[in-house]
Amino acid sequence: MSRDLEDQILEAHAQHDQMSLVTLYQKAGRIAEQDGDIDAACFFWTHAYVFALEQAHPARDDLHARLVTYGRET
Amino acid sequence: MATDLSVVRQPIETANGLSNDHYIDPVVFEEERQAVLFNSWSGLATAAEVPELGDAKPVEFLGVPLLLMRGKDNVVRVFQNTCRHRGMILVSEPKKIEGAIRCPYHSWCYSHKGALVSTPHVGGAGHNTHENIDRDTLGLTEIPSYIWRDIVFVNISGDADPFEVVHAELLERWKEFDSPHYHGGADSTFTLPVKTNWKLAVENYCESYHLPWIHPGLNSYSRLEDHYNINQYGRFSGQGTYVYRQLTNDAGDVFPDFPGLSEKWNTGAEYITVYPNVLLGAQRDHGFAIILEPTALDETKEHVHLYYASQDTDDELRAKNTVQWREVFEEDVFVVEGMQKGRHAPHFDGGRFSPAMDAPTHCFHDWVASRIQIHREQQQAKSQAAE
Numbered sequence A: 001m002s003r004d005l006e007d008q009i010l011e012a013h014a015q016h017d018q019m020s021l022v023t024l025y026q027k028a029g030r031i032a033e034q035d036g037d038i039d040a041a042c043f044f045w046t047h048a049y050v051f052a053l054e055q056a057h058p059a060r061d062d063l064h065a066r067l068v069t070y071g072r073e074t
Numbered sequence B: 001m002a003t004d005l006s007v008v009r010q011p012i013e014t015a016n017g018l019s020n021d022h023y024i025d026p027v028v029f030e031e032e033r034q035a036v037l038f039n040s041w042s043g044l045a046t047a048a049e050v051p052e053l054g055d056a057k058p059v060e061f062l063g064v065p066l067l068l069m070r071g072k073d074n075v076v077r078v079f080q081n082t083c084r085h086r087g088m089i090l091v092s093e094p095k096k097i098e099g100a101i102r103c104p105y106h107s108w109c110y111s112h113k114g115a116l117v118s119t120p121h122v123g124g125a126g127h128n129t130h131e132n133i134d135r136d137t138l139g140l141t142e143i144p145s146y147i148w149r150d151i152v153f154v155n156i157s158g159d160a161d162p163f164e165v166v167h168a169e170l171l172e173r174w175k176e177f178d179s180p181h182y183h184g185g186a187d188s189t190f191t192l193p194v195k196t197n198w199k200l201a202v203e204n205y206c207e208s209y210h211l212p213w214i215h216p217g218l219n220s221y222s223r224l225e226d227h228y229n230i231n232q233y234g235r236f237s238g239q240g241t242y243v244y245r246q247l248t249n250d251a252g253d254v255f256p257d258f259p260g261l262s263e264k265w266n267t268g269a270e271y272i273t274v275y276p277n278v279l280l281g282a283q284r285d286h287g288f289a290i291i292l293e294p295t296a297l298d299e300t301k302e303h304v305h306l307y308y309a310s311q312d313t314d315d316e317l318r319a320k321n322t323v324q325w326r327e328v329f330e331e332d333v334f335v336v337e338g339m340q341k342g343r344h345a346p347h348f349d350g351g352r353f354s355p356a357m358d359a360p361t362h363c364f365h366d367w368v369a370s371r372i373q374i375h376r377e378q379q380q381a382k383s384q385a386a387e
């Protein structure tokens, strides 16, 4: 994960900005997937998914589908 | 040693009240907590405290952490406010749950109906399932609840008969009042902290004997003989009046009536305790509820709520009504606090009842004693079974 993205995630945690946490972790997951690191991608998507669930964020279903695809969620 | 309840369960003519230990002994308080409060349908809160879909409010009842929640399906539920994983408190301040309840510890997520919907990393990092974690069996623990007149009653032990069965006679008695009761809002609720055991607040509420002495203002238009006792042994007690008078403002306006009431309620009103801890008032134009929250052996919070037949009542009249009731309930504070102090007198025997005036009080003591007796029998059967 880039230094910049990591800083943004830490900042969003500090601000309890759950909506931003969804999009930032989603992005981190995509980058890890592009790098071929599926474990890391699923780790980030799990975080994105949980915050999306909490906020009823529209990305919820897409994140769920990705995790299911990789056998990480039911 | 267990207190002697047989004197309480005599007919009123010869009975004594509950002994001092029921008011000042922490061991008996623990026994009553289970036998009288947890094993019955106790008043916890009002549904008005979670007005909107997704509203969640943590509430404690005698140390038990609970969560009051209005689901997206508009059903009010009560859960243990405890995560099924490591027992973390789930919600620590009132808030709106937009999607799921996320545990602040390891982020297990629960739906607004309490179902466990996500268990992040439970099978290792990035793996959110595990064969031993069966989500279907790990939802939030729901506490049986029932809403009547906007009051949320809970049966914490989970094994009481249904509320409609336990309180069938009372529901029938007041069924004319089944129309919607609208909470008057922020100006129609207040809390009186009193230094007394919760039972003394019930005892004082149930009887009309004290009215001319403690509430001379009320009584200038409402004489002792205008009141009657209500005692359903084993069920509920309270008092009624034949001379209820509506509050008016300078212009002579009154609150609108609840629809469909029969004539007897034109000047009739009733004040009944739903055992153990909810004091209710039913009148043609407004109702009220006092939920007694026992916060310690000798400390109680009286949460007062006023209800109307319409969502839209006159602000000034409503404020005047709140002031009037606050004055009445404040007049009772020194009595319930004084009786609590009186319970430290070692030679007080629980007191002598007036057979004419005190039946509602004896009815309550008799019920409390019966609940404790049942509990003691159950405990005994359990310990015999264990031997």
Ligand code: FES
Pocket (backbone or CB within 6 Å): B083, B084, B085, B086, B087, B088, B103, B104, B105, B106, B107, B108
């Ligand atoms: S205690 Fe709630 S997720 Fe661990």
Ligand SMILES: [Fe+2]
Pocket (backbone or CB within 6 Å): B204, B205, B210, B214, B215, B328, B332
């Ligand atoms: Fe009183």
